[in-house]
Amino acid sequence: MLRDWDINDNVVPAISEAELDEYQEWADGHCRYVYNPNSEEAKKHSSGWAMRNTNNHNVNILKKSCLGVLVCSVGCTLPNGAKINLRPAICDKARRKQTGKPCPNRNCNGRLDIQPCRGHCGYPVTHFWRHTKYGIFFQAKGVHDHPKPEPKNCRETRRYLGMGKRKNLALMLTRDAALSKKLKTLQNKTNYNNEMINCQQQTSIEMTETYSPTYTQMNYQEYAQQQQFTNIDFSGNEFINAEEIFQLDQPIKQYNNSNNMQVFSKSPSTVLDLDKNYLVKNEMTIGTFSEVDDTMSLTSGSSVSLFDDAYQFANNGYVTNNYNSHELNNNYYGKQNYSEDSSIYDTRNFNTSPIDQVNYDYSMIDQQTSYFNEYNRNNNINGYINYSDDVVPYVPQFEQCAF
DNA sequence: GCATGCGGGCCTC
């Protein structure tokens, strides 16, 4: 922006293409920009801040004022140190529904409350948009005195990820533990066939007996101990550590290969395919989840959220966390990257969509599968590599279990 | 159902 102008000028200056600015999602402070008339973000007058339309009685200038941010009434802190900073709904009716809802942090008894923006002489920060043939003029007045709300795409991302119902977590734990037992069984190659049969039968019984609607991680732990669920010993390294599965609030330990390279965690190399309702090898890519919890949106009428399952935490800044904890950062640009130096986690930004970030996570998980398969090949353990039903006879018939 | 834009109306300074 090279020229001096004000959004309320009768005539704004002609702007050459070279003077156009890059779109600023989080424009803050008293600033002015001229965007390309073809900029989709500018044409939509979008902003990272939650801005609502305000009538300024000037049909040529669109004015918007900031709605602030939804915060926890008691100011709770999430396990990763982040605060609750949710995006207020633009629609008044929807926003009223948001306020007063229980804090999405399951460990907090607070309520969601609007922290209004007072960054412009006690009034909300205002944005002005004006369209000319040269460009889209933007002017902001005031400095936001509150944290950034979650980005617009966050809710869509959650829906896409399908993270939510704790029932699914319990289901996953049950099935993963069942598979763990299978793997241990299959280590005994001399009794392979007999063990396979016993394994299938026992798994069906166990899974039927343990499931209940009030299933919790704790009672599963107790059950596992009662049933003497043991970890698999893979050359001194426990390949599947049940405690790490059950205590997902804690970061999963790192695994070091022979080159002391930090390559992946020791978490199971299986995931729950929600479409197929059974465990599959970690080669899945993001697709359609049949049991996506659409109620995770705080504007959709349910208090169920991604925080409930303790898999993810809201995070509005850079927080040093463990990559293998697979926490997803709800800041679009805040996801941490995996350092080329495997001993370090840096905070380079992902310049990709949240979905790409998740795919990145899955690509890393797939390394576990590769190592798993390599180990099996090296140890002449057959039957592990392909989990498809027609190739692997020992995969238990999970579909028979009534979940 | 919600985001968004428009515009009438009211209030305060």
Next chain:
DNA sequence: GAGGCCCGCATGC
């Protein structure tokens, strides 16, 4: 009159 805000309505996704 300017600025801020509330509200209702229409439209599109």
